[in-house]
Amino acid sequence: MADFSTSTHCHHWILQRSTLVDKLFTTNQRAQEALIKYGATRVDVQPDGSLAYPENLEVEAANGKRGPTPEHLTVEDELMIRKFYEQKIQQVCQAFSFPNKIQATAILYFKRFYLNWSVMEHDPKHIMLTCIYLSCKVEEFHVSAEELGKGIQQDPQVVLKNEMTVLQCLNFELIVYAPYRSLDGYIFDLENSVQMMGAVAVKNVQELRESAIFEIDAMMLTDAPLLFPPGQLAMAALRRANRDDKKVDLERYMKGIVDRLATKHTLSELDTAMDAIDVAVGESIHVVEADVRRIDRKLKICRNPGLQDETKKRERKGKQKQKRPLQEGAPPMDPNPMDTTNHGVKRRHSEPEGIF
Amino acid sequence: MVDPGNPRQRARPAWLQQYELVGKIGEGTYGLVYLARRQQPLHRGVRIAIKKFKQSKEGDGVSPTAIREIMLLRECIHDNIVKLVNVHINYVDMSLYLAFDYAEHDLYEIIRHHREKLSSPINQYTVKSLLWQILNGLNYLHSNWIIHRDLKPSNILVMGDGEEQGVVKIGDFGLARVHQAPLKPLCDNGVVVTIWYRAPELLLGAKHYTSAVDMWAVGCIFAELLTLKPLFQGIEDKNGQNPFQLDQLDKIFKTLGHPTADRWPTLLNLPFWQANRNLIQGRKYENPGLYSIVQQPAKSPAFDLLSKMLEYDPAKRISAAQALDHQYFRTEPLPGRNALVPGSPGEKVVHYPARPVDYSTDFDGSTAPPQSNTNLAPQQQQRGEHMMQVPAMHQPLHLPAIQRMPQNNMNNFSSVNQQGRRKEPDSGNQNYNNYQPLNKSRRM
Incomplete structure (x- = not known):
């Protein structure tokens, strides 16, 4: 499309700063409320199109009661996490030698998506991959989910799982001007x-x-x-x-x-x-690795409060065995059990664990 | 923008309740097209065409066809472009439902009606108005760097009764794309355009092409409007990926004469021209006879415009903007907005039949079993059967009263599907995920 002035980009996705601030505040607030109400922030789309917090049910069924409410992410925390993943989009696109346009489109999809969702509700690591995948499709630079998954050592299903959710959140307005x-x-x-x-x-x-x-x-x-x-x-x-x-x-x-x-x-x-x-x-906020790591831990627990208990169990185990104290900087918990990827210790030192 | 709202309040797919299903009006490899009526207070009863895109092939999410159609039509707002009203997701089977303004007619049916029922040509006012509006829509697309790549009579829709009666809508953007600064060559998309309407540069294997491919197709459609017969009815070779289509080229050369490097300098660079020189040049056609086929005087404005659309060299082929400015549109009868009803009184108005509807199909594509051995009244019977077909998730859908047209319409529909439709071939396969070439060409 040649005419920016008639585009959906121009009409729907260029915001006033106050609108932007409002939206980010609102989504953060909603996730906070969910945390108090349901004990977790993770949102899943049900087959009938409705949204659900499955953790809530699982946790309560397992324990008969709910553990302490996890600490929520602040608006600033979310900003930092989002920027971290936007950098990741650039890195992935570079690793694949994608043209600039792909990267820009993917980042804009990611930004637009998180105007309406909190990172506490939808895992930014997965959404990021879906945004890249969708961007390739839209720019007629077709890369299969399998290829993309292989290149970044992720399950292609993770790439595909959120495609409809992202499309819907973008209101199917997919042409982006970079x-x-x-x-x-x-x-x-x-x-x-x-x-x-x-x-x-x-x-x-x-x-x-x-x-x-x-x-x-x-x-x-x-x-x-x-x-x-x-x-x-x-x-x-x-x-x-x-x-x-x-x-x-x-x-x-x-x-x-x-x-x-x-x-x-x-x-x-x-x-x-x-x-x-x-x-x-x-x-623009500066991405500090230690901060990202800290926020990422909070994020994981918000989304998956079961992890909190596992962390405690592990800590108890560690104390009993007392082989050696926890390494400085090592993650205080097991990687997300849902997360099938684990790329070794080396990487974990330089990046927040479980991100790749 | 989508407001996720309170998650607890969104248990039912409310979008399904906005529509009352009437029946199926078409199908292709991408999925099915339904006719439905809107239920919302402001639009109650307004007819809408709902195109259901099946879940794509194994493992690659939403099909590129659906993505193209959605992304382009989200941006396109023009009188002569079909209007995408809404997009819905069915999370049960991960399919997409695209809701369009309903168009009662299309050029395939209009031409067929004249050929098979009336045995008389389409009147000059209607031909000219249809062509002008096609060009007007196309000019809008081309000036936005969009190539349609699948223009053919069945994709040119015409609105029925109502405020927009007789207005042309270009439909089916499943092959359309933006060609401004492409990241990969256009030929990566594989074969494009249904073979009878495919431009010679594509038939000769051009790696890069332009919006001129759409103008060739418009030329073919123009001739078909004049004669009621496809202009170049070649037999498609369906072996392998983009095989050399000798028969189609031969049909073109027979009518227009052989292209020459004098008239078309880049001809010599086209892969199939070089590789198949002997085959192509084997038969010589001395007397090109386009004007005798379309029965237009060689000096008439209509013939002049047609021959400029069917120019071999895509660089010299007339553009949509130039065509709109052609003498043909400035001579009587002048083109009008309502192509079906001539402005001047006394002219005979042709009443085209309504689009055939298959009332036995449900929104999920399943067909109700034959209704023979129950004593229910027809209406109850239909309802009952539908209810059995509808999975639990779909229950909010209110099933429509289905007794609007007599049963023999159904028979019409199936015979159309088996005979009439087969005659028009389909756009080529799309190179993604090894899509099978479409067997049924009925779209929208």
């Missing part, structure tokens, strides 16, 4: 405009493109793609890339665009948007 293509448009323009100025100028533009792509990669991990249209994101990326060594007279180019399009928007309005994007990028 800033990478807008960037290519600007670069094409800029190259044409410096053609007369010789090889160095052309090379400068190409270098600018490379660094702007890195800027967009970073921007994709922030709230900005939910708040601004792709053309503005790409322009802001160019501006950020050009800020230090000023390889290109970007201000003149921006003025040219505003004049040429003769839109109602002024250059200062464009500048304001660029500044706002800079702020969004600057404010």
